[in-house]
Amino acid sequence: MGSMGVWAVAVAALLGTSGCWLAEGHKSSRRSSGDTVSVSRTSSQEPRAMEKGKADGNIDQSLSDPDGDPCRRTYCGRGRQCVLMAETGRAECVCQEKCRPSFVPVCGSDGRFYENHCEVYRTACLERRRIYVVHSKDCFFKGNACTMSEYNKLKSMLLDMQPKVLKVGEQNQQRDMEEKRALVDTMFKYLDANQDGRLISDELEKISMKEHLEDSLLECTMQDLLRYDDYNNDGHLSLHEFYTAFQVVQLSLAEDQRISVSTVTVGLSAVLTCAIQGTLRPPVIWKRNGIILNFLDLEDINDFGDDGSLYITKVTTIHMGNYSCHAYGYEDLYQTHVLQVNVPPVILVYPETQAQEPGVSASLHCHADGIPNPKLLWLKNGMDLQPRSSKQLSLIANGSELFIGSVRYEDTGAYTCIAKNEVGVDEDISSLFVEDSAKKTLANILWREEGLSVGNMFYVFSDEGITLLQPSECEIRRHMKRTERIVATYEEMCPKGEGVSPQHCVWSSAVNIRDKYIYVTQPLQSRVLVVDIQAQKVVQAVATDPFPVKMLYDKSHDQVWVLTWGDMDKTHPTLQVIPQASVGEVHHAIRTTFQRVNDFFIPPTNLIITHVRFAFVFLKNEPAVHKIDLETLHRVKTISLKNYSCIPVSMAYTHLSGFYFIQCQTKSLLAPQQLLIDSVTDAVIGPNLNVTGQAFVSPDGRYIVTPDPQSSKLIVQTVSFQGELSLNQEIDEPVAVSDLVFQPSFTESNQHVAVATSGSGTDLLFADLSSGHTEVLRSLKQPLAPQAWPWGGPNRVVVSSGLFGQYLVTPSAESLFVLNGKQRTPHCEVSDIKRGNTIVWVGEV
Numbered sequence: 001m002g003s004m005g006v007w008a009v010a011v012a013a014l015l016g017t018s019g020c021w022l023a024e025g026h027k028s029s030r031r032s033s034g035d036t037v038s039v040s041r042t043s044s045q046e047p048r049a050m051e052k053g054k055a056d057g058n059i060d061q062s063l064s065d066p067d068g069d070p071c072r073r074t075y076c077g078r079g080r081q082c083v084l085m086a087e088t089g090r091a092e093c094v095c096q097e098k099c100r101p102s103f104v105p106v107c108g109s110d111g112r113f114y115e116n117h118c119e120v121y122r123t124a125c126l127e128r129r130r131i132y133v134v135h136s137k138d139c140f141f142k143g144n145a146c147t148m149s150e151y152n153k154l155k156s157m158l159l160d161m162q163p164k165v166l167k168v169g170e171q172n173q174q175r176d177m178e179e180k181r182a183l184v185d186t187m188f189k190y191l192d193a194n195q196d197g198r199l200i201s202d203e204l205e206k207i208s209m210k211e212h213l214e215d216s217l218l219e220c221t222m223q224d225l226l227r228y229d230d231y232n233n234d235g236h237l238s239l240h241e242f243y244t245a246f247q248v249v250q251l252s253l254a255e256d257q258r259i260s261v262s263t264v265t266v267g268l269s270a271v272l273t274c275a276i277q278g279t280l281r282p283p284v285i286w287k288r289n290g291i292i293l294n295f296l297d298l299e300d301i302n303d304f305g306d307d308g309s310l311y312i313t314k315v316t317t318i319h320m321g322n323y324s325c326h327a328y329g330y331e332d333l334y335q336t337h338v339l340q341v342n343v344p345p346v347i348l349v350y351p352e353t354q355a356q357e358p359g360v361s362a363s364l365h366c367h368a369d370g371i372p373n374p375k376l377l378w379l380k381n382g383m384d385l386q387p388r389s390s391k392q393l394s395l396i397a398n399g400s401e402l403f404i405g406s407v408r409y410e411d412t413g414a415y416t417c418i419a420k421n422e423v424g425v426d427e428d429i430s431s432l433f434v435e436d437s438a439k440k441t442l443a444n445i446l447w448r449e450e451g452l453s454v455g456n457m458f459y460v461f462s463d464e465g466i467t468l469l470q471p472s473e474c475e476i477r478r479h480m481k482r483t484e485r486i487v488a489t490y491e492e493m494c495p496k497g498e499g500v501s502p503q504h505c506v507w508s509s510a511v512n513i514r515d516k517y518i519y520v521t522q523p524l525q526s527r528v529l530v531v532d533i534q535a536q537k538v539v540q541a542v543a544t545d546p547f548p549v550k551m552l553y554d555k556s557h558d559q560v561w562v563l564t565w566g567d568m569d570k571t572h573p574t575l576q577v578i579p580q581a582s583v584g585e586v587h588h589a590i591r592t593t594f595q596r597v598n599d600f601f602i603p604p605t606n607l608i609i610t611h612v613r614f615a616f617v618f619l620k621n622e623p624a625v626h627k628i629d630l631e632t633l634h635r636v637k638t639i640s641l642k643n644y645s646c647i648p649v650s651m652a653y654t655h656l657s658g659f660y661f662i663q664c665q666t667k668s669l670l671a672p673q674q675l676l677i678d679s680v681t682d683a684v685i686g687p688n689l690n691v692t693g694q695a696f697v698s699p700d701g702r703y704i705v706t707p708d709p710q711s712s713k714l715i716v717q718t719v720s721f722q723g724e725l726s727l728n729q730e731i732d733e734p735v736a737v738s739d740l741v742f743q744p745s746f747t748e749s750n751q752h753v754a755v756a757t758s759g760s761g762t763d764l765l766f767a768d769l770s771s772g773h774t775e776v777l778r779s780l781k782q783p784l785a786p787q788a789w790p791w792g793g794p795n796r797v798v799v800s801s802g803l804f805g806q807y808l809v810t811p812s813a814e815s816l817f818v819l820n821g822k823q824r825t826p827h828c829e830v831s832d833i834k835r836g837n838t839i840v841w842v843g844e845v
Contacts, residue, residue, distance in 0.1 A: 079121030095125035106133045110201050111146075111223030129235035134205065146220035151228055154220040155246055162187055177249050177330075184246045188239055198236040201226060243279060251278035251333055261338045261722070264315050265423045272310040272337045274325035282328040284308030288321065289676075291683040298681065310337075317341050317371070317608065317701075318658030318679050321723030340722045344424025345370035346607040349417050350804040350844055355433040356407050364402040364430040365804045368419030369607040369700055371721050373750045374426075378402050379416040398749035407434045456843035458799065458809050459518055459531070460816060462836035463504040465493065468536065471807035471818050474828035478536055486529070487539045488586070493529065494522075507838040508791035511553040511560060514582045518840050519560050521548040523791065528562060528578065530587065533842055544589045545574045549791045552602045556611045557630050558582050562589060563597060568790065573597045575617065577633065592633055596620045601651035602630070606699050609655045616660075618648040625651070625662065627682065639682055646675055650694045653679075654701035657723035661688060661695035661704060674706065676725075689727060691715050698742045698752045699803075703728075703769050705754050707737035714754065716769055729772045735763045738783065739794035744803060745770070746822045755821065757796045757810050759783060764798070764810065766824050775824050781812035788813070789837055799839045811836040 071082035076093035083094050099118035106114050108131045114120045117133060124131035146154075162183040189195070193203045204222035207213070213222065229245035230237055243250060257275040264270040274284045286293045286304065293301055293310070300319070303311040312319055320341040326334040347368045356362045368374040376399030378385045385402070387393040392411070394403045404411055412434045418427045457477060460467040466480040482494035482505045494505035510520035518531040521544075528548060530540040545564035552561050560581045566572025575597045576589040594617055602615045614636065617626045623641040625648050628634070641648065646664035653660050658679030664672035674688040674695060688695075693706045693715075704717040704725075714731040738759030745751035745768070754767040764777040783796035798810040806822040814834050818827040 079118070079123070079125035096122045098122075108132070109134050109205050109223065110226060111221035112227070127233075127235065129201070131201065146224045146227070148228075150219040151224055154224065158187065159183055159246065180246070181243070181248045181250075184243060184248050185239075188242050198238060199225070199242065200236045240279065247280060249278065249280045249282065249327070249330070251276055251281060251327055251330055253277070253333055253335055257335060259336045259338065261340065263340045263342055266315055266317060266341050266343045268315055270312040270315050270319070270339065271305075272312075272323055272325070272339070274308050274310075275335050276325065276327055276333060278327075282330070284325050285328050286310045287324045287326075288680060289678045289683075289685045291678060291681045291685070293323075293681065296681055301680070315339075315341055317343065317655045320721070321657040338722050341371065342421070342423040343369075343371040343608055345374035345419035345421055345426040347374075347417060347419045347426040347428045348607060348803065349428040349430040351430060352844075353431045353433070355435060357437050358408055358434055359406050362404045362407050362411070362432055364404075364415050364417075364432065366400055366402070366417035366419070366428070366430070367607075367744070367803055368417075368426065369750075370419065370421045370424070370426075372421050374419035374421045376400065376749065377418040377420070379418065381413045382416070385415075397745065397747055400744075400749045401746075404432075407432070409434050455515060455533075456801075456805075457841075458801070459510070459840045459842060460809070460811075460833060460836045461505065461507040461510060461520055461838040463834040464832070465505055466531070467816075467830075467833060467836070469809070469816070469818070469830065471801060471805075471809065471827070474818055474830065476830070480536070480538070484538065486541050487537055489541060491541065493538050495525070504834075508549045509551045509793075510838050510840045511551050512840050512842055513553060513560070514555070515842055515844075516582050516584075518842070519551060519553075519578070519581065520838065520840075521551055521562065523547045523549050523565075526564075528560075528589070540587060542578060542587050542589055544576055545591065546572075548576075550599070550793070552600070553581065554602050554612065554615070554630055555605055556613070559630075561600060561602065561615070563600060570620075573620070575600060594619075594626075594628075596622075599648075599650070601653075603653040603655075604699070606655075606701070608700075616651055618651075621647060623647055625677075637682060639677060639684065641675060641684065644673075644675055644684065644687070646672060652695040652697045652704070654697050654704060654719055656701040656719040656721075657725065659704075659719070659725060661697070661706075663692075663694045688717075688725075691717075696740045696742070696754070698769075700750065700752075702750075703742070703752055703754075705740060705767075705769070707733055707740065707756065709736075712736075714756070714767055716754075716767075716772075728769075731767050731772055731774060733765070734774075734776055735765050736760050737765075738796045739798050741798050741800050741808070743800050743806075743808065743821045746806070753821070755798055755800070755808060757783070757794070757798045759786070759795050762812075764819070766821075777819065777824065777826065780810065780817050780826070781815060783811070784813050784835060784837055788835065795837065797837055797839060799841055801841055802843055805841075805843070809839055811839070 070091035071084055074082045074091050076082050079096055080093045081096045082091050084091050099116060099122055106117055106120060108114050108120045110131050120131055120133055191199050191203055191207055193206065201223055204225060208222040225237060225245060229241050231241055253276050262270065262272060294304060300313050301310065305311060310323060320339050323337040323339060324334045345368045347366065350365045354362065366376055368376060378399065385393060387395050392405050396403055402415060412432060415430045415432060416427055418425065458469045458471060460469055465482040467476055468478040470477050482503065484493045485491065486493060494503065496503040506522060506524045508521045508523050510518055512518055516533055518533060520529050520531065522529060526544055526546045526548065528542040528544055529538050530542065532539045544562055545566065547565040547567060548562050549565055550563040554561060558581050560578040562576045562578065564574050564576060573596060575592045575594045577592060578587050578589050596619045598618045598620045600615060600617045603612050605612060613630055615628045615630050617628055623646055625639050627636040627639065629636050646662065648662050649665050650663040651660060660677040660679060662675040662677060664675060672692060674691045676685040676688045678685055691706050691708065692710055693708050695704050695706045697704050702719055706715045708715050712733050714733050716728040716731060717725055718728045719725050735756060735758035737756045740754055740756040742752045743755055745753055748770060751770045754769055756765040762778060762780045762782060764780055766775045786795050789795040796810060798808055801807040806820060807827065808819045808821050810817050811833065816830040816833045816836050820827045
């Protein structure tokens with residue numbers, strides 16, 4: 001064999017097969033990989049053509065073999081082979097189909113182990129990237145030993161080799177990640193030799209050799225970065241892929257998405273989606289009022305979705321407020337979701353029916369609750385009213401009152417009040433009959449007899465018995481003397497006790513049971529009297545544990561809760577429940593399992609919130625409140641206040657965002673701050689600003705008023721429709737507040753006036769909560785001395801006449817004052833009512 005043949009054999013041995021073949025559908029002659037390729041150099045142009053074939057992978061067809069086989073004189077390069085296309089008869093270079101079996105192991109520059117040279121270049125052709133043989137003994141020993149575990153060790157080692165910046169200040173996960181990102185950025189720039197923003201195998205290999213890393217990188221090589229983290233298989237690593245390789249978290253939040261406002265209608269579901277995006281985003285953490293929600297077992301928030309969204313299955317008004325989301329460990333980057341819960345209007349009119357004589361004035365009242373505030377509209381017999389075009393008609397307080405100055409026969413009709421907001425409409429009818437007084441129609445009877453003789457009265461419990469007072473006329477409709485008999489047992493209502501002289505009644509607490517009964521405690525007789533409102537008689541005495549002093553009515557479950565002390569020293573306090581309180585049958589008290597009870601609290605209902613599920617119990621000297629299921633009377637959970645050294649004294653609640661306000665007492669000389677509890681999570685949020693004292697909440701839940709004993713001010717806070725609790729104003733408080741009630745404003749709809757009594761003086765305060773304007777009524781005589789009222793609670797109560805009533809009553813030591821809240825003046829004084837500090841309003845308004 002000549003020298004040319006020897007050269008050809010060497011080329012064949014080096015390159016593996018380079019014969020030309022045709023697959024199915026191709027016409028070709030195929031040479032085995034062992035055949036010798038004969039190369040003739042008869043023309044000086046042939047080498048140039050071959051070099052061109054090497055350079056661009058195309059074949060110069062002008063150099064095709066005279067025998068008709070273009071592949072005979074074609075060189076395709078290593079890892080390729082020539083194929084003759086049947087349709088065109090032209091030769092093309094394609095990646096080699098397979099290599100001849102042989103085991104001459106070599107290492108590729110990509111760090112992988114290959115059986116022979118041919119497999120190296122065939123793989124390079126298939127993956128369309130440059131792979132060459134490297135002469136490193138380590139490759140022969142590693143093979144596939146670079147497991148994920150070893151690969152992670154490699155990356156940790158590379159990070160450890162980077163120069164560190166001295167850490168100053170407190171470390172956290174976010175700061176650690178920022179430092180890690182800086183290290184990875186520095187490493188990428190160093191490895192990227194040509195600074196094109198891409199790392200290729202050659203660059204990784206050169207760095208490995210330059211830094212002598214072969215003996216330091218355990219079971220892996222630098223090329224394994226491409227093996228594991230070249231996600232798009234394009235033969236290089238981008239900075240993004242490099243970040244992923246080293247677990248560098250990149251998070252972002254668009255500026256216009258930092259605060260997101262969502263509105264949902266009550267009763268529907270809501271989905272809050274976290275807009276924080278980025279590579280390797282950790283799990284999303286949701287908070288409400290600073291409390292993490294993800295790990296709580298919540299009834300309505302129990303699904304966080306695959307994308308980290310927050311799901312509220314059935315939205316109520318307690319869910320309104322602010323929610324925040326952040327990626328775990330990255331609290332500095334967070335999104336705030338403001339959830340507003342809209343509520344369709346709920347309407348109530350008064351009176352439903354009234355009869356008036358011609359020439360007198362008449363008022364029709366309409367009240368509506370809803371979120372947003374509903375707008376009111378009046379119709380008469382289905383037609384729009386035009387008050388502006390009539391001297392007779394006027395709308396007061398944004399339509400809350402329709403006033404007819406001098407009624408005429410033609411004013412008789414059905415007046416419809418319509419309340420409308422963004423999510424709903426409600427309406428109700430108030431009927432007016434204008435007729436001569438001689439006519440005794442059904443409407444007249446209902447209005448004059450039932451409306452005035454049974455309802456719309458104050459029941460005042462005093463030393464002498466029970467007084468039924470009609471406020472507008474300052475008329476005592478009935479006086480039930482202390483010696484009157486109880487229907488069921490024929491006992492005296494107020495029997496003379498041992499050592500008590502003269503005989504008088506002792507009361508402590510009373511509640512209205514759906515305008516059917518009044519339950520009132522007699523602590524010295526250890527019983528509760530049941531007064532039938534329709535019959536105006538005491539019909540039953542319910543025995544209790546000794547010294548019943550406080551009652552609350554749970555309207556949702558028709559039961560009365562009774563706190564008993566055991567004795568005047570409160571040594572054996574218990575909590576009892578009277579079930580089916582509104583049912584006309586013999587009642588009895590059931591003792592609960594709670595001992596050492598200091599006090600309890602049941603949230604009130606209103607037009608929007610008609611059902612309450614839980615009550616709260618405070619135990620003596622215990623820094624906790626116990627949540628009780630009102631249906632089963634079982635303890636649900638205990639909310640500890642120990643971290644705040646708070647012994648709960650009183651509690652208030654707003655259904656807007658579900659805040660509980662806890663008045664605390666401590667052994668400290670400093671006045672304890674109010675605490676806030678979130679009813680969604682049953683978690684303590686923390687102190688309520690710097691507010692101290694007992695909180696009072698308006699019926700619609702929008703105002704929280706706290707008489708602050710330290711500053712002698714009324715601290716007024718508001719809850720917005722988006723659940724934000726904020727300080728509204730501070731009103732000078734000229735009285736040491738004993739009791740406080742809310743009366744609807746007579747000039748603005750959905751506004752309130754706070755009315756507060758003094759426990760030590762003769763003054764009474766009216767405070768307009770929308771404007772802060774105050775007025776003081778003076779000289780209402782001295783209240784009961786605190787020692788004359790040992791039953792807890794205020795020693796001078798003030799009681800309003802319902803949602804539409806303008807009258808209030810408050811007792812002095814020996815009389816009762818009726819006040820006109822609309823005019824803010826004394827209306828009358830009823831004498832000879834001693835210790836009348838237990839009062840109940842009965843009526844529609």
